[in-house]
Amino acid sequence: MDQLHTALGSLKLLRTSVGQIFETLGGGIRIEHGEEHGENKFLHELQELLTLTNTHLRDLESTINSLSTPPAPLTLGNTSFLTQELSQDRQALYSQLVNSYKWIDKVHEYGSIASTVLHSNSLKRSFNNNSNKRRRPLVSCHNIPPTHFENVLTSNCLSDMTINITRPHARNAIVYITLGRVLKAALIFKGIMIEWVTVKGYDETFDDDLWAESRHQVFRKVQDHTHSAMLHFYSPTLPDLAVKFFMAWLHSYIKLFSEPCKKCGKHLLNSYPPTWRDFRILDSAFHEECK
Known part of the structure; x- marks a missing residue:
């Protein structure tokens, strides 16, 4: 999961640098570049952006190569034939079913964890844990004169x-x-x-x-x-x-x-x-x- 977050961060940096290149090309030579050597400064700035973009691209490629191969797709029996439907509305049913099964698996996992935690903590409201001892019943606070x-x-x-x-x-x-x-x-x-x-x-x-x-x-x-x-x-x-x-x-x-x-x-x-x-x-x- 950490490698995936790193890859997404590298992709975000690459998209940002590419956007800066197109923004610089769209703006052309600006006033701050000067009149005498404005073209040279513009080309130097564009070269730096291209070098930075190339660096981000190499980082993204190395990060993607370090990612592990995802597990095999879920087999949902005959529902896999839904991907062969010609209708555009029915082609999305398979991916939705996969997401539903993943969500149900998470619900079962969290439910089992919650059950373990609740069973480890006693929820009995008792003023005396020893049930063998007889104690005087408490007076009800709901029925008073x-x-x-x-x-x-x-x-x-x-x-x-x-x-x-x-x-x-x-x-x-x-x-x-x-x-x-x-x-x-x-x-x-x-x-x-x-x-x-x-x-x-x-x-x-x-x-x-x-x-x-x-x-x-x-x-x-x-x-x-x-x-x-x-x-x-x-x-x-x-x-x-x-x-x-x-x-x-x-x-x-x-x-x-x-x-x-x-x-x-x-x-x-x-x-x-x-x-x-x-x-x-x-x-x-x-x-x-x-x-």
Whole structure:
């Protein structure tokens, strides 16, 4: 494969030098050649280009001679008779079939490699690898009483944060959060686990459409970061603590438009404020390019 790349590079250089020859011949004697010895300078320049082209041609020939003989063509049974078709549309079928077989062979090869890698890594989600020991079953975080859910939300409600809890779908709740006069967020819960987050501006409404994104690009970026935080703080064993950390992280956007970037010190970069917040150091605001 390296020899083939070298041959292609030599061919590219040869084509470039030949193009320069034709360009020089087409331009003829130019002003920079001078009036007295312009013809001699033109011929000298053309001779140098021809010498360079000859060198590139020898390099290409030596590289081609060093290439190994390609393997025999694939035999696809009776499909080889397709090359004897008189119709131009059917003559290309054989080459297309060869490419299809090569692609399928690569899929099988990559599939076998992926299967080996997946079998070498255990994907079992277990908190105890020893299956012989009996352990107490974990409490499900999807089936909790409404009073416990409301206590968790209200206890983690920080300053400048207003929470409104609705239950349009039985036990699962939707929490509307208003963060000062900066933004609004809708958190869709399943039990006490956050399933989806939608972020909009303070002047926008949800209008019973929790999946529609904000019309402002800055809040769309903030929504992407909230999805990353939702996955980062995901913890089925400690769901109350996960909600607490997520609420504290979301509260860090109270200074979205007033806090500068910790790295570049600018309030705006490419017309955007620092929309990214660190998951551990909540008072660290960064632009996406500075994080």
